[in-house]
Amino acid sequence: MRPVYAISGGVSKFAKSRPDKNFPAVIKEAYDYAIQDLQISFPDFNAVVDGSVASYFSDHFSRQLMAAIMAQDYLGLCPKPSHRVEGGGATGGLCFQEAWKSIASGHMDVVAAYGFETMSHVETWKGNEFIALASDVSFDYPVGGFYSGYYAMMVTRHMKEFGTTVEQLAHVSVKNHINAYHNPYAQKRNRYSIQDVRNSPMVAWPLTRLDICVMSDGAAATILASEEGIEKLEKAGAKIPRPLVKVTGIGRGTDAMRMADRPHVDFETFIKDYATEQEKESEETLAYYKELWDHGTRYPGVHSFRAGRTAGNMAYKHAGIHNPLKELDFVELHDAYTSSEVQTYEDLGLCRYGEGGPFAASGKAFLSGLDYGLALPEQTKCPVNPSGGLIACGHPVGATGLMQAVFAIWQLQGSIKVHFKDDALQVKDAKKGAIHSHAGTGTYVTVTILEKD
Amino acid sequence: MSKLPKKQPETLGGTVVHNLPFPLQTSPEGLAWLKSMAPIVIEQPYEIVYLHSYAQDSPWFAGLTNKRILANQDPSSGYTYATPRGHDMFSGEETNWIDITENQASVHAFTVCHFGSEAFLDQTPFVLTLVEFEGVNTLLLSRLMGVDPQEANLEWIGMKLKPQFIRNSKLKPTDVYFIPA
Numbered sequence: 001m002r003p004v005y006a007i008s009g010g011v012s013k014f015a016k017s018r019p020d021k022n023f024p025a026v027i028k029e030a031y032d033y034a035i036q037d038l039q040i041s042f043p044d045f046n047a048v049v050d051g052s053v054a055s056y057f058s059d060h061f062s063r064q065l066m067a068a069i070m071a072q073d074y075l076g077l078c079p080k081p082s083h084r085v086e087g088g089g090a091t092g093g094l095c096f097q098e099a100w101k102s103i104a105s106g107h108m109d110v111v112a113a114y115g116f117e118t119m120s121h122v123e124t125w126k127g128n129e130f131i132a133l134a135s136d137v138s139f140d141y142p143v144g145g146f147y148s149g150y151y152a153m154m155v156t157r158h159m160k161e162f163g164t165t166v167e168q169l170a171h172v173s174v175k176n177h178i179n180a181y182h183n184p185y186a187q188k189r190n191r192y193s194i195q196d197v198r199n200s201p202m203v204a205w206p207l208t209r210l211d212i213c214v215m216s217d218g219a220a221a222t223i224l225a226s227e228e229g230i231e232k233l234e235k236a237g238a239k240i241p242r243p244l245v246k247v248t249g250i251g252r253g254t255d256a257m258r259m260a261d262r263p264h265v266d267f268e269t270f271i272k273d274y275a276t277e278q279e280k281e282s283e284e285t286l287a288y289y290k291e292l293w294d295h296g297t298r299y300p301g302v303h304s305f306r307a308g309r310t311a312g313n314m315a316y317k318h319a320g321i322h323n324p325l326k327e328l329d330f331v332e333l334h335d336a337y338t339s340s341e342v343q344t345y346e347d348l349g350l351c352r353y354g355e356g357g358p359f360a361a362s363g364k365a366f367l368s369g370l371d372y373g374l375a376l377p378e379q380t381k382c383p384v385n386p387s388g389g390l391i392a393c394g395h396p397v398g399a400t401g402l403m404q405a406v407f408a409i410w411q412l413q414g415s416i417k418v419h420f421k422d423d424a425l426q427v428k429d430a431k432k433g434a435i436h437s438h439a440g441t442g443t444y445v446t447v448t449i450l451e452k453d
Numbered sequence: 454m455s456k457l458p459k460k461q462p463e464t465l466g467g468t469v470v471h472n473l474p475f476p477l478q479t480s481p482e483g484l485a486w487l488k489s490m491a492p493i494v495i496e497q498p499y500e501i502v503y504l505h506s507y508a509q510d511s512p513w514f515a516g517l518t519n520k521r522i523l524a525n526q527d528p529s530s531g532y533t534y535a536t537p538r539g540h541d542m543f544s545g546e547e548t549n550w551i552d553i554t555e556n557q558a559s560v561h562a563f564t565v566c567h568f569g570s571e572a573f574l575d576q577t578p579f580v581l582t583l584v585e586f587e588g589v590n591t592l593l594l595s596r597l598m599g600v601d602p603q604e605a606n607l608e609w610i611g612m613k614l615k616p617q618f619i620r621n622s623k624l625k626p627t628d629v630y631f632i633p634a
Contacts, residue, residue, distance in 0.1 A: 019492040019494050020491075020492055063497065063499060123463070123465070123571075125568075125569070125570060125571040125574055126570075126571045128568075128569065128570040128571070129570035129571045129572055132570045137505070138505070138507055138510060138626070139510075139536050139537070139594065139626050140594050140626075142625045142626050142627060143581065143594050143595060143596060143626050143627055144566060144569060144570075144573045144576070144579055144581050144596065145569075145570050145572070145573070146566055146568075146569040146570050146573065146581075148566070148568070149564050149566045149569065149581050150581075152564035152566075153562040153563060153564045153581060153582075153583055154562065156562050156563055156564060156607060156610065157561065157562035157583075157610070159607055160562075160607050160610045160611075201567070201568075202565075202567045203566075203567055203568045204564045204565065204566050204567065204568070205564050205565040205567070205602075205605040206605075207564075256542075258536055258594070259583065259592070259594075260535065260536045260583055260591055260592035260593055260594050261534065261536060261538065261542070261591050261592075262591070263590075263591075264590070302561070302562050302583060302592070
């Protein structure tokens with residue numbers, strides 16, 4: 001496979017509603033920004049780009065089938081090749097990886113990956129219904145289809161199994177909202193305390209409104225290129241931002257649509273099939289897990305995302321990462337719920353299964369230099385969601401995974417200040433980062449590793 | 454008496470409009486003004502009735518109408534699915550039906566939904582639970598009744614349950630629900 005570089009990106013302002021522009025025009029905001037960052041004109045770029053991949057989750061929200069071709073047309077990319085990808089909340093992550101495939105395989109040299117969602121076309125309660133249709137419509141949806149409810153069931157099990165507390169979950173909300181305070185693209189830029197999170201209206205016990213992301217309208221775009229593609233663009237007049245950002249790891253995983261169907265595997269199977277290399281090599285960790293299993297823990301059950309662990313292990317192997325907490329300078333992960341961020345710490349091996357709660361409150365995932373109003377016992381180890389994540393930036397589903405890619409590109413370029421007009425969120429000397437995209441209750445998960453070249 | 458909420462609830466519907474502000478002349482100035490015009494937002498109703506087949510899972514629904522909870526089982530390994538599944542995920546073999554009505558049920562996980570999708574809003578607060586059955590490998594999503602939604606706590610996990618069946622079957626998975634045993 002050829003080396004692939006993520007050379008630029010753009011994000012539209014995420015907002016509760018964008019009635020001022022239709023979805024192709026909102027995508028064009030992000031696409032134009034990505035092109036302008038290459039300092040090349042729209043016609044010159046479109047002459048060089050080989051094709052695209054489009055991402056959006058729901059035909060219900062837009063009430064427009066084949067929306068992707070309308071975007072392709074509006075961006076002036078017809079008749080170049082394109083296709084749409086869809087995988088729930090992981091749609092954006094899948095889209096980025098499909099663009100990577102097109103280049104790594106040698107099929108294309110320059111690919112645009114763009115995605116969007118317009119969730120404002122229906123009221124929130126109808127939006128929840130649309131999203132809940134991404135659960136089994138024979139057995140799950142009719143019982144009371146509501147994604148916040150599904151995730152809340154996962155977290156009650158996590159709390160029972162591992163002693164995770166609602167205050168630990170609330171640390172994630174405080175962190176991500178305060179990070180987003182410095183991100184001009186974020187939909188919610190507010191400072192909250194642990195008490196604010198707990199006192200906000202209860203949605204699905206124990207998750208409150210501030211534990212949960214909001215619905216959004218928005219778009220994001222990234223440009224990926226091979227070495228030959230970069231040469232072609234430069235020949236056409238582009239100035240590719242340096243340092244380059246290389247895609248070095250790709251991982252994906254899946255799990256059963258119905259949480260009820262997920263396995264509950266024994267200790268030996270967990271260690272053989274799912275433990276990270278780091279976990280397998282540590283006698284202390286093996287003993288820790290043995291004790292959990294002796295007390296009744298089974299994997300993944302409904303407390304963990306097997307797809308996330310599978311995707312992480314695959315991406316780490318590809319990128320040669322052995323100790324993610326030490327080797328990753330930041331992670332942008334899918335925090336549609338505070339609880340899913342905590343569960344994902346564990347899936348990605350930032351801590352062991354069962355330790356996500358204490359990890360959330362430890363300070364290891366917070367940015368250094370920001371005042372969170374919390375007494376954090378430990379120093380920063382690996383900032384998670386320095387952008388503010390989905391909880392604060394918003395979650396226009398088809399754009400979200402690409403938004404993470406854009407923020408990761410800017411982190412690794414060291415260009416956060418250029419794009420945010422504020423360097424508070426710039427991770428100092430960031431060399432390696434991970435982006436993590438996740439679909440409903442962990443059905444599809446992608447993990448991609450990006451590195452400063 | 455409690456205070457009125459500070460925010461008036463939002464609803465759809467409204468006034469029928471037959472004309473919109475527009476420049477009197479399509480002069481260059483008038484046409485240029487159009488770029489500052491606010492967007493027109495209309496209501497676009499959409500309603501549809503699907504014919505949905507429960508297909509190979511149909512016996513499970515017939516079971517509920519007859520007050521029985523069926524499950525599927527792999528004929529070789531005995532791996533048992535509380536939520537119907539026509540073929541086993543490990544062997545790929547077609548599963549058989551078994552009756553698990555009398556298997557002891559308990560709460561594996563739960564939540565109290567204080568908000569929800571439009572279709573279920575009028576039922577809030579309601580309790581969702583993933584039910585585990587003794588001797589069964591997977592779970593079943595159901596409603597938990599007979600508990601106080603304001604008193605949700607982790608002690609509910611592990612609570613023994615017994616199934617209840619609605620008399621007038623709706624051929625929905627909600628034809629069965631659970632209460633504390």
